Structures are given as C-alpha cells and as structure tokens.
Amino acid sequence: xxxxxxxxxxxxxxxxxxxxxxxxxxxxxxxxxxxxxxxxxxxxxxxxxxxxxxxxxxxxxxxxxxxxxxxxxxxxxxxxxxxxxxxxxxxxxxxxxxxxxxxxxxxxxxxxxxxxxxxxxxxxxxxxxxxxxxxxxxxxxxxxxxxxxxxxxxxxxxxxxxxxxxxxxxxxxxxxxxxxxxxxxxxxxxxxxxxxxxxxxxxxxxxxxxxxxxxxxxxxxxxxxxxxxxxxxxxxxxxxxxxxxxxxxxxxxxxxxxxxxxxxxxxxxxxxxxxxxxxxxxxxxxxxxxxxxxxxxxxxxxxxxxxxxxxxxxxxxxxxxxxxxxxxxxxxxxxxxxxxxxx
Numbered sequence: 001x002x003x004x005x006x007x008x009x010x011x012x013x014x015x016x017x018x019x020x021x022x023x024x025x026x027x028x029x030x031x032x033x034x035x036x037x038x039x040x041x042x043x044x045x046x047x048x049x050x051x052x053x054x055x056x057x058x059x060x061x062x063x064x065x066x067x068x069x070x071x072x073x074x075x076x077x078x079x080x081x082x083x084x085x086x087x088x089x090x091x092x093x094x095x096x097x098x099x100x101x102x103x104x105x106x107x108x109x110x111x112x113x114x115x116x117x118x119x120x121x122x123x124x125x126x127x128x129x130x131x132x133x134x135x136x137x138x139x140x141x142x143x144x145x146x147x148x149x150x151x152x153x154x155x156x157x158x159x160x161x162x163x164x165x166x167x168x169x170x171x172x173x174x175x176x177x178x179x180x181x182x183x184x185x186x187x188x189x190x191x192x193x194x195x196x197x198x199x200x201x202x203x204x205x206x207x208x209x210x211x212x213x214x215x216x217x218x219x220x221x222x223x224x225x226x227x228x229x230x231x232x233x234x235x236x237x238x239x240x241x242x243x244x245x246x247x248x249x250x251x252x253x254x255x256x257x258x259x260x261x262x263x264x265x266x267x268x269x270x271x272x273x274x275x276x277x278x279x280x281x282x283x284x285x286x287x288x289x290x291x292x293x294x295x296x297x298x299x300x301x302x303x304x305x306x307x308x309x310x311x312x313x314x315x316x317x318x319x320x321x322x323x324x325x326x327x328x329x330x331x332x333x334x335x336x337x338x339x340x341x342x343x
Contacts (some may be wrong), residue, residue, distance in 0.1 A: 005229040006034065006221055008237065012041035014154060028158040035202070035242035035257030036221040036231065039151070042238055044143045049211065052140040053272065055133045060094060060180045060270070062129075068334045070096070070125050075326035075333045077314060078175060080125030082335070089338030092197055094180040098137055099124050100173065111171055116280050116304065141176055141274055144209050144238075148172075148276040151207060151240055159253065161289060166206060166249055169279030173307065178272045181218065184263035195263035202256035204306070205243035205275040212239065214269030222258040231259070245277065248298045251286035280304045 007026045014023065030037045059081075060067070070081035078097045086092045101107040102124045107117035126134050149168060156165040181197045200222065212219055217230035219239070231239055241257040261269070278284065285300035315324050326333035 005223060006030070006036055006038055006231050008038045008040060008234065010041050011039050011043065011150070011154075019157070024158040027154070031155055031158065031242055031254050033224050033255060034221055035246075035255040036259065037240050038231070038234060038237045039147075039240055040234065040237050042147055043150075044140075044147055044238065046236065048136070048140055048143060052136050053211065053213065053270075055130055055136060056096065056178050056272065057270070058130065059096060059127050059133070060178070062127075064337075067094075068332075070127055071332040071334050072122060072125060073332055074122050074330045075323070076122035077311060077319075077323070077327070078177075079122050082333070083337060084335045085337050089336070091182050091337045094182075096178045096180075098141070098176040098178075100141075100176070102134075112280065115308075119307070137176075141174065144274040145172055145174060145276060147238070148207050148209055148274070151209075152246075155242075155246070155254070159250075165287065165289075166246065167278065168206065168276065169282060171279050173277040173280050173303065175275045176273070177275075179261075179270065181214075181261060181263075181269040181271075183266055183268060196260055197263055198261035200258055200260040202258045203241055203243040203275055204245065205241075205277050206245040206249075207243055208241040208273055208275045210239040210241065210271055210273045212269070212271040214265055215267050216265035216269070218261050218264055218269050219271070220260055220262060222260075228260070243275070243277075245284050245301075245303075248284050248301060249287055249290070251290040251292075251296050251298055253290050277303060277307075280307060 007030050009027055027037060059070070064083075067081045067083075072079040072082075079099055081094070081096050083094045084092060099120055099122075101110065101120045104117040104120045107120045108114065124134075152166040152168070153163040156163060179198070184195055184197070197218070210219075212231075212233055214233060217232045219231040220228040221231055223229055241259060242254055244256045246254045247256045280303055282303045283300050284303060286296040286298050311327070315327055319327070320335070323333045323335070
C-alpha cells in the first residue's frame, strides 16, 4: 500500500485560520476509516523532543546488568525497565515505563482519590546516571497531553461537533512507555509476516501520541480492507492513534487505529508513546449527537473499573509464571534472554 494512506496533517496550518471543510476532509477520512494520522508543526518544542529521546537513548544503551537495576523493585510491569523474549528465548522488546506520578502521595496531591492514588504505590524508577531525566520526561509528557487535548478538539471539529466534545476532565489519566525493538536478522525471519515484534491491537486510550525513530517503517496501520500500510518515519512528525474510547464516545463513527510492529532494519527501532485517557472517574458512553434512532451500539464504560485491575489482568493474560510469582512476592523480575539478534 502507498505511504500516503496515512495522511500528514500540518497543525500550524489548521491553527492559523478557521479551517474549511476541504482542509479538514483528509483528517475526517482518516479518523473515520483508519484511526491513524501523522502531525507536523505540532508545537511540541523540537529541543525538548530531542533532549528527552537522547537521554532515553543513553539509558537503553546501558549494559544489561545496569538496566536490570532499573526494573521495578516490586515487579510492577508498568514501572521502570523490562525486557521480554519470544518463544525461542530471543530478545524481542525492551521497555522503559514511566508512571504519571512518582508516588501515591503525588497522586493524592493532584486530586486523585485515596483508592485511585494506590495505583502509584509502586514508584517510578529513575536512572542514577541521569538525574535530569525525570524533569525532562515530565515536561515532555505534559506537552504531549496538551497536544492531545488540541487534537481531540480538532477531531470534533472535523466531524461537525463543538470543541470540548471529547473532554478529558481536569486531570487526565495517562500511561507512558518507551519501546526498544532490536534489529532482527535471524535467517528464519526473512519476511515481515514471519516476525511480529508487537502484535496487532488497538489502544484502550482516547488517543495515543507516538514518536518513532529507526531506519525502517516497522510500524504498520491496518486499512479498512484488512491490509497493512507502513507509517513512514518523517523527521519532526508525531503519530496519533485513535483509541477504543474515542470509538465508544462516537458510537462507532471514529475508528480505533489498529497497528503492529514488524521486524526489519539494521539498527534498533525505538518509539515513545503517551496513552491519553479522560480522568479516572469518567464514564465513557456514546454521546447523544452520535447515536442513531436504533439506540447506542456501545455500553457505558466506567474508566476506573477498566484501570484499577489492569496489572492483574495483564499478568493473567500475558504474564509468564516466573513474572506472576515475582509480582505476587513483591520482588523484581527480569526475564531471561537466551540469545540476541545477530548484528
């Protein structure tokens, strides 16, 4: 499929004047049919983007023995560094995860309830070698969240709804991960269909905003006919994926962007993603303006009910026995890797 299947939207052009229906048409088509766009001139400072990713590069380039010290001390799968192998023990992915708040105390100070704040009993893990990463990471996160709010208003405008239709509330809920995909040169993985480094899925967010770097378009989006198209690496661009909450809000009018990551390339592929949800006390249900005469197709979803057991649900579905045991015992977990891809 052609690269142009994923449109590139110039946000500066849409900010400087009231956009016409013709200007919004490519955006409207993309969010209704694919759920993926790329944005340029988005307003996130380039020096901040560069600084954050340079610092992350240095963390993920550390020896494995040092990175193992950045694993969550309690075995939390969404805090600190972790790696996981495929079924043959080969390194498939490394991930560094950052919680929205460092501690439960910080979460309570931001207005979360006592129960909600317990999500952050498991602290973030910051590398001692770079004490400045924390500040840069949170500034980058906040810029991305501000962009997400603007994009959601733009999406509403594109389909004829007023600004504020997709409201995140005063305190949005986010998750923040950096993924490191190794080069993959095993002889038994010669084609993209032989090796998926990240299985196809749609995010559970309202929107996810991604930054990617590497030497090949390993990120792919699914088109309406079920085929896959690359999401090309464009300098300065950010990728925006509509999540399943946006589909629920619009009673199916807006598509959640299904995507996957395939192997290839001669260098490590890296991506960072901020998954943006409305506040934890939000009930997401089809808005009246999108519901047809036969009534809504989607049931209301209480976001807190979805989030509070996320770790246990993840481990139940995907956790290896030794990982589940580490979580139960409150100790670090570092998956064993038998071999790494040839360089």
